[in-house]
Amino acid sequence: MLGRTQKAIDSFDQALKIKPDQHEAWNNRGIALSNLGRFQEAIDSFDQALKIKPDQHEAWNNRGIALRNLGRFDEAIASFDQALKIKPDNSSSFYNKAWYYTLQGNIDLTLENLTQAINLDEEYRERAKTDPDFDSIRADERFQRLLLGS
Template sequence: MQRILRTVPFIIFQAIALLSSAQINTDQVMRIGANNLYFEDYVLSIQYFNQVIDVKPYLAKPYFLRSIAKLNLDDYLGAEKDATLAIERNPFIVDAWEVRGVARQNMGKNREAIQDYDQALSLLPDNRGLLYNKAMAQQDIKDLDGAAETYLTLLKRFPNFDGGYIGRARLRLEQKDTIAALSDIEKALEINSNSINGYLMRADIAINSDKNYASALEDMNHAIKLQPKYAGYFINMMKYSMAKMLM
């Protein structure tokens, strides 16, 4: 969701004029708030949505958009509350269920998050993000069979989603099925040769399974090429190199 443009000054000036009037044009203020949200100026967008809510508290959309802004500011409790207010006013806003689910998942409320994802999936069953987040939440509450079933559904519908294979590989490692986990990692790397997590996980398996430091070093080299500024990868490289020399 990275954006490089900024809202032009005359729009902001126009917004100030609108907000200072006795009766604001809520549609226009909503558009300006959404515009700032799009360009990732979350604090300013919240100010505009506040103005609309003050005038028309019965509308669902400003609460929903404000919940997105708060989610991006890591205000998970605020995002949860605003998404709830949006859902109370219009339960058919699928994204509001998703935002509340993500906020709850970030706060460790995984069971409640799963309920939100299920509600959203009942309205939009082929949503990749919803299925992926639900699987992770299920794994977090140790519903490993449920997570496996969700990953199976996800990968049937999105067979070229490398992140889904990486997620299921983590699940399979937790289930002590290293062979199946490696198969998923290989599939993810086949789809996306730039999957850093794939290389890191495969290196970790190589070390922990059979002390294959040469294979681990090769995978760490790939990770460093993809993310050269992360110092932790170089530390791992030194550890693996020293361990290889001592063998």
């Protein structure tokens, strides 16, 4: 798997030599780098994509995930917020923000963002049921009601 991911990065690099303004290639290169745990390089790729196409909500969301993985939480939230400015129904960005607020111990903002994610995509209700990121609030009554759909 790692070998294929590196080959994908090499292919994106070749494509970008030919056409350096391909924002999709920069974004996909960033995803591949993130998959290898090379988060700062991934952020650099997402930033390149965003220089070309500043309204690419996927790149903003992916950038937020990479920043989160580096522990740069305030920057991550700013990226998720930017993704939501562009695409207000981006359930993934709401879910990622919920995780961040759980880490901060802010249950109200966790539930607010998680509710938004679930309202936009029911898949997130099931995901939150087993996501260890929410273990610290798992016993909270409001969290339990949200997971039950009531």
